[in-house]
Structure formats: C-alpha cells, structure tokens
Amino acid sequence: xxxxxxxxxxxxxxxxxxxxxxxxxxxxxxxxxxxxxxxxxxxxxxxxxxxxxxxxxxxxxxxxxxxxxxxxxxxxxxxxxxxxxxxxxxxxxxxxxxxxxxxxxxxxxxxxxxxxxxxxxxxxxxxxxxxxxxxxxxxxxxxxxxxxxxxxxxxxxxxxxxxxxxxxxxxxxxxxxxxxxxxxxxxxxxxxxxxxxxxxxxxxxxxxxxxxxxxxxxxxxxxxxxxxxxxxxxxxxxxxxxxxxxxxxxxxxxxxxxxxxxxxxxxxxxxxxxxxx
Amino acid sequence: xxxxxxxxxxxxxxxxxxxxxxxxxxxxxxxxxxxxxxxxxxxxxxxxxxxxxxxxxxxxxxxxxxxxxxxxxxxxxxxxxxxxxxxxxxxxxxxxxxxxxxxxxxxxxxxxxxxxxxxxxxxxxxxxxxxxxxxxxxxxxxxxxxxxxxxxxxxxxxxxxxxxxxxxxxxxxxxxxxxxxxxxxxxxxxxxxxxxxxxxxxxxxxxxxxxxxxxxxxxxxxxxxxxxxxxxxxxxxxxxxxxxxxxxxxxxxxxxxxxxxxxxxxxxxxxxxxxxx
Numbered sequence: 395x396x397x398x399x400x401x402x403x404x405x406x407x408x409x410x411x412x413x414x415x416x417x418x419x420x421x422x423x424x425x426x427x428x429x430x431x432x433x434x435x436x437x438x439x440x441x442x443x444x445x446x447x448x449x450x451x452x453x454x455x456x457x458x459x460x461x462x463x464x465x466x467x468x469x470x471x472x473x474x475x476x477x478x479x480x481x482x483x484x485x486x487x488x489x490x491x492x493x494x495x496x497x498x499x500x501x502x503x504x505x506x507x508x509x510x511x512x513x514x515x516x517x518x519x520x521x522x523x524x525x526x527x528x529x530x531x532x533x534x535x536x537x538x539x540x541x542x543x544x545x546x547x548x549x550x551x552x553x554x555x556x557x558x559x560x561x562x563x564x565x566x567x568x569x570x571x572x573x574x575x576x577x578x579x580x581x582x583x584x585x586x587x588x589x590x591x592x593x594x595x596x597x598x599x600x601x602x603x604x605x606x607x608x609x610x611x612x613x614x615x616x617x618x619x620x621x622x623x624x625x626x627x628x629x630x631x632x633x634x635x636x637x638x639x640x641x642x643x644x645x646x647x648x649x650x651x652x653x654x655x656x657x658x659x660x661x662x663x664x665x666x667x668x669x670x671x
Numbered sequence: 672x673x674x675x676x677x678x679x680x681x682x683x684x685x686x687x688x689x690x691x692x693x694x695x696x697x698x699x700x701x702x703x704x705x706x707x708x709x710x711x712x713x714x715x716x717x718x719x720x721x722x723x724x725x726x727x728x729x730x731x732x733x734x735x736x737x738x739x740x741x742x743x744x745x746x747x748x749x750x751x752x753x754x755x756x757x758x759x760x761x762x763x764x765x766x767x768x769x770x771x772x773x774x775x776x777x778x779x780x781x782x783x784x785x786x787x788x789x790x791x792x793x794x795x796x797x798x799x800x801x802x803x804x805x806x807x808x809x810x811x812x813x814x815x816x817x818x819x820x821x822x823x824x825x826x827x828x829x830x831x832x833x834x835x836x837x838x839x840x841x842x843x844x845x846x847x848x849x850x851x852x853x854x855x856x857x858x859x860x861x862x863x864x865x866x867x868x869x870x871x872x873x874x875x876x877x878x879x880x881x882x883x884x885x886x887x888x889x890x891x892x893x894x895x896x897x898x899x900x901x902x903x904x905x906x907x908x909x910x911x912x913x914x915x916x917x918x919x920x921x922x923x924x925x926x927x928x929x930x931x932x933x934x935x936x937x938x939x940x941x942x943x944x945x946x947x948x
Contacts, residue, residue, distance in 0.1 A: 434722055435712060441918050447712055480675070543834065544821030545717050557820065557841055560834035645792070669946075 397604070397626030401426040401455030401636070404466045405450075409549065409646060410585035412470025412653035414492065415635065417611035418466070422618070427635040428460050431650070432668065435643035437545060438471040439514025439583070446516070450476035452668040454484055456638065463623050467491040468543055469516055470606070471582050473520035488617055493517075495613040496580050496606035497526035501534060503602040504578040508535045510569050513582030515540040517638065523582055523618035536575060538653035541565045548585040551652045558592045566596045580604040588652055637663045674903030678703040678913070679891065680725075680734030681743045685713035685925060687825065687862035688745025691769065694888035695743070698717035699895070701904035704912040705737050708927070708944065714822060715748040716791025716860070723793065727753035729945040731761055731810035733915065740900050743891055744768040747860050747883070748791055749797035765894055770891040772801035773857050775889045778811060780879040781855040787810045787846050790859030792817040800859055818860070819840045825862040826928065833854030835869045843873045857881040865929055887898060914940045 402422075404408040404415050408431045415429050434437075438446045438657050450472040465480065465487055467473045471493030481489045500509045501525075511523045517645045518540040527534055542566070547558050569576065579601050581587055587605045594603065626631070637645040643663035650658045679911075681692050684706045692706050709715075709730050715723045727749040731742045742748045742757065742764055749860045750768030777800075779784045788800045795817040804811055820838050829835050846853065856878050858864055864882045865932035871880065895901040901907070916923040927935045 432720060435719070440713070441711060442921060445918055543820070543823045543827050543829065546820045550820050552820065552841070553836070555841060557834050557837035560832070560837050564829070564832060564834055641722055645717060 397628060398463055398623045399411040399426070399625050399629030400461055400463035401428045402464050402466060403430070403454070403460065404468045404595040405430040405432065405457060406469040406584060407431070407438040407455040407471065408433050409650040409653050410545070410583065411472030412650050413584050413587045413607040414466065414468035414610050417607040418603065418614060419633060419635070421611040421615050424625045424632045425443070426625070428457055428462055428638070429635055430456055431640070431646055433639045433646055437514070438469060439516040439542065439545065439635060441516060443475040445521065446475050447479055448471055450480060454480050454489070456666060456668060457479055458484055462487065464614070464617065466485045466488045467612065468584055468610070471516040473519040475515050485588070488621060490604045490610065490614055490617055492584065493526050494521045496582060496604060496610035497523055497530060499604045499606070499609040500578050501527060501608055503604055504534065506574065506577045507533055508574070508576040509578045509580060510576040511538045511580045511582045512541045512544070512565065512586065513534055514537045515539065515542055515543065517582055518661045523580065537569055539565055539569055544589055545583065545585050548588050548652065549649050553588045553652070554592055558589060558593060562589070562592045568591065570572050570597050573656050576601070578602040578604060581606060585653070611666045638666050639663050640666055672769070672906060675740055675897065676703070676899045676902050676906030677740035677863065678705045679741050679893060680705045680707070680731070680739030681745045682707040682709065682730040682734060683746040683861060684708070684715040684748065685710050685928040687822070687860065688845070689927050690861050690864045690884040691743065693747035693931050694884040695891060696889040696910060696912070698892050701902045701909045703902070703908045705734055705739055705908070705915070707733055707915040707916070708923055709766045710916045711921055714791070715746060716819065718793060720752040720925055723749055724753050724756055727757060728760060731757050731766070733943060733945060735761055735764060739764065741862055741891070742766045742892065743887065745861055745887070750792040751794050751797040754824050754906040764841050764899060767887065767891055767894055769861065769883045769887045770799045772886035773859060773881060774800055774807060774880045776886040777857040778804060778807045779853050780881055781811065783854045783872050784810055784852065785851065785853040786855045786857060787853040788813055788815045788857045789818045789821070789824065789863065790815065792819055793873055795857055799932070800857065814846055816842055816846055819935060821866055822860065822862050825865050825929065826926050830865045831869055832931070833868060836872060837867045839866070839873045843870065847874050847878065853878070855879040855881060858883055864932070878929065915943050916940050919947055
C-alpha cells in the first residue's frame with residue numbers, strides 16, 4: 395500500500411499543544427504536520443463550552459482547508475468539549491483529542507485505583523477526565539485540581555524556578571498528603587509537561603506521571619496504522635511542519651520554543667484570521 | 672447646573688479593571704456605572720495592537736449603546752493602543768485611559784528621576800508608559816519589566832502566597848538592586864494592585880508605589896468636573912453598577928470579587944456577544 399503523504403493537522407489555543415507536536419515528531423518521523431495556534435483567543439481554559447466549540451470548529455476547518463488527513467486537538471479544554479462535534483463536522487477526516495489517551499494511560503498506570511488529574515479550570519469543570527476514566531473502569535477514584543497558574547508559569551518559561559516550585563507545592567501537596575494518596579498524576583493540560591521536574595519534586599518518585607502529549611502521539615500512531623493513513627516519507631518533507639497563528643507570530647515563536655523544545659523561526663509562522671473563515 | 676445622571680462606562684479585557692471600578696466607586700459615590708469585561712477574549716496583554724484596538728472599539732460601542740457619558744479604559748494594554756482611536760470614534764463621549772494618569776502620578780512621585788514600570792508583555796512592548804513619561808518630563812529614566820505571571824496569580828486569588836512572593840522576587844529584585852535603584856514603581860496593569868503587599872515586601876517601604884486604579888479615578892473625577900458631567904445623585908441609583916461579560920458570568924463574579932473587593936452576584940452579570948455588534 396502506498397503511503398499517504400498528506401500532513402497531520404494539530405491545533406491548540408496557543409503554544410501548549412507544541413508539547414504534543416514534539417511527541418508526534420519524535421514518534422512519527424516520516425509524517426508532515428500543520429500546526430495552528432489560536433493565539434488571538436487564548437486561553438480556552440477559562441471560556442465556556444459553547445465558545446470553545448465554536449473556536450475549535452473554526453480552527454479545524456482551517457486545517458482541513460490545508461488538506462490534512464487527520465486532526466489532532468492538542469488542547470485538553472477543546473478536547474473535553476469538541477471531539478464529538480468535530481468528528482461529525484469533519485468526517486471522513488478522523489479527529490483525535492488528548493483526553494481519551496490520557497485517561498487510558500492513567501488507568502493503565504494506577505495500582506491503587508486512585509488517580510489525580512490536574513488541568514485548567516475549564517477542563518476540570520467540564521469533568522471530561524472523570525467521565526473518560528469512569529467509562530474505562532468504574533471502580534477508579536479520581537481527584538481533580540485546576541492549576542491555572544501553571545499555564546502562565548509554563549508560558550513564561552519558568553519551568554524550574556522557586557515560584558514554580560511554590561505553586562506546585564500549593565496545588566499538589568494537599569492532593570498527595572494523607573494515608574492513601576493517588577499513585578498516578580495525569581497532566582491534563584498540554585502546557586504542563588514542561589513543568590514536570592518541579593511537579594516531580596513535590597509528588598515524589600513513586601507517583602506515575604502521565605504526560606498526555608506522549609500518550610496522544612501513541613494514539614495518533616495507532617490510528618494512522620489502523621486506517622492505513624501513514625506516510626512512507628517517499629513524497630518528501632518528512633518532519634516538515636507549517637505553523638499558523640491567529641496573532642503575534644513573534645510571541646508564538648518565542649514562547650513556542652519552550653514547548654517544542656527547539657527554535658521556531660518567527661518569519662515562518664503564518665498569520666491567519668479564523669473569524670473570516 | 673443640574674447633575675448628569677447617565678452612567679460612566681468602564682471596560683477591561685476581564686476582571687482586572689474592577690480595581691479601577693473599585694477606586695471609582697470610592698471616589699465618586701454619586702455616580703452610576705456600567706462595567707464590561709471582555710472575558711471571552713482575555714487576556715489582551717499578549718495580543719497585537721491591531722487586535723486589541725478592534726476589541727476595544729467593540730467593547731466601547733456596547734457601553735455607548737448603554738447610554739454612558741464617559742468611557743474609562745480600565746485596561747493598560749487597551750489604553751496603550753486605543754485611547755486615540757476610541758476618542759475619535761466615540762466623540763463627543765470623552766475617553767480616559769489608565770496610562771496617562773499612571774504616568775503623571777509616577778512623575779509626581781519620583782525624587783531621583785528614575786521610575787520602574789511593571790505591566791503585561793503587550794503594554795511593555797508597546798512602550799506607552801515610556802512615551803507618556805517622556806512627554807511629561809524628558810529627564811526621567813525608566814526601566815520596564817513585563818510580569819505576565821502576576822496576572823495569573825492575581826486571577827487565582829493568590830494575593831499573598833509563597834508562590835506570589837517568589838514571583839515578585841524573581842521579577843522585581845533585579846530592578847531594585849544596585850547602588851541607585853528607581854524610587855518609584857508604577858503598577859502598569861490593573862490586576863496588580865491586589866498583589867501590592869507581596870510587591871511591597873520585595874521593594875521595601877522607601878519606594879513609592881503608584882496604583883493606576885487610584886490615579887485613574889482621580890483623573891475621571893477631574894474630567895467629570897471639567898466637562899460639567901458629574902451626577903448630583905438626585906436621579907437615584909448612586910453607586911449602582913451593571914455588569915456585562917462576554918463569557919462565563921460565574922467566573923466573572925467569582926474572580927471579580929478579588930479585584931472589586933466585595934461580592935458580585937453571578938446572576939446579575941449579563942452575558943453579551945461583542946462579535947455581533
């Protein structure tokens with residue numbers, strides 16, 4: 395079977411989803427990507443479900459207009475409310491969110507059937523991780539904690555400052571004290587993997603840390619294989635990524651480096667206006 | 672002269688501008704207010720000048736359609752780029768921003784002619800404080816520091832946590848070390864007044880702290896008097912405030928309390944869609 399050289403579309407409210415792109419690039423080196431950060435309207439995490447659904451639909455339509463073969467919602471807030479509507483609206487293009495893979499990995503990791511989930515306010519309030527975990531295994535307890543300040547710390551590049559450690563202590567210490575704390579922590583926001591070492595310093599080495607960027611990359615790889623959509627790289631451009639942002643390409647490139655883990659040329663970031671689509 | 676009972680319009684990207692409303696309520700107890708938080712699109716601080724101008728125009732048009740006699744831009748980012756365009760677009764309704772009053776108060780406070788300004792990335796990048804201060808007095812040195820994490824800390828209600836002290840230390844210590852540091856610090860973001868005690872702990876008691884909410888309220892009082900627009904309170908409703916938000920009235924009310932310093936009833940917050948205006 396010949397490979398499918400069309401790119402994979404990835405979108406997020408901003409730059410956090412670049413942790414997912416980073417994991418995708420590592421796992422799928424023969425693929426091409428189109429990444430869209432809706433920076434004019436970030437963050438999604440404090441906005442209502444209706445608003446986020448409307449924004450996600452506009453973002454994914456831009457990706458489809460760029461000829462993508464799959465849409466990855468690299469944003470927990472949008473995944474929580476928009477996987478269903480987008481799957482319907484974009485068919486036959488498959489849509490993959492970050493919640494389901496993260497929930498699956500959390501369930502696989504826990505031994506004491508007690509999982510902690512940290513996320514934005516919007517994701518916690520929507521309860522999507524609780525539902526996804528309950529759908530997989532009914533006997534697992536979960537505790538959720540919104541960690542809104544983590545988003546700003548990650549975007550500032552304060553991955554390991556004293557302020558970050560104090561914020562991690564403030565949010566996480568209460569979750570992990572007590573005689574039988576959770577043994578698994580799901581990072582339910584794509585910004586959070588860059589704070590992993592500060593988080594690890596608070597929760598200790600015995601708690602399993604589930605990075606939904608990694609687990610989503612695995613889910614995408616499986617879906618590509620399952621649907622025969624993988625690229626063999628023969629058409630060229632393996633690993634190439636086009637970047638779109640809805641505002642401030644300069645900031646996208648500068649802050650994006652933190653999440654992607656490598657430089658982004660601001661001049662290569664294309665500015666688009668989703669409101670006119 | 673009879674009083675003008677029309678309300679004063681105040682807008683911000685979200686809830687931070689409620690520190691300005693709080694100062695206005697204290698200084699102008701006979702006035703009525705309409706406050707709009709553009710919560711669906713916050714924060715403005717990381718967005719481009721063009722985008723912020725377009726949003727500010729939509730927000731102020733809603734206020735004008737509510738019959739306000741003056742528009743207060745209770746947002747540094749929007750004040751930095753939109754006072755001119757709004758003054759032109761809304762004439763004869765006067766427009767007052769927070770930058771000019773803050774700059775004036777900073778210039779009045781400094782003795783060593785060296786002022787520090789902390790603000791969002793957008794405000795610092797736009798250089799509006801530097802320009803406003805230079806226009807008042809050409810011989811004043813200024814140093815600017817974007818403090819993006821402060822916004823998240825303030826919105827989380829972490830007004831005085833260890834994380835807040837560490838963040839203040841990270842941002843401010845470098846500005847105030849050295850043999851001849853600034854003797855004045857302008858809080859160039861309406862979120863920052865709620866962090867004053869953590870900020871004060873780092874900068875010490877000898878530095879003058881300029882709160883642009885207070886200075887803007889004074890400027891509004893002077894403008895009302897100058898233009899004969901003040902209310903005598905005889906039409907009733909003194910101190911009454913209508914609240915509008917573009918998303919999540921529940922979050923507006925909950926987070927807004929931190930900045931307004933008193934409870935807001937979420938049911939009293941009216942949801943509006945600026946995109947259709």
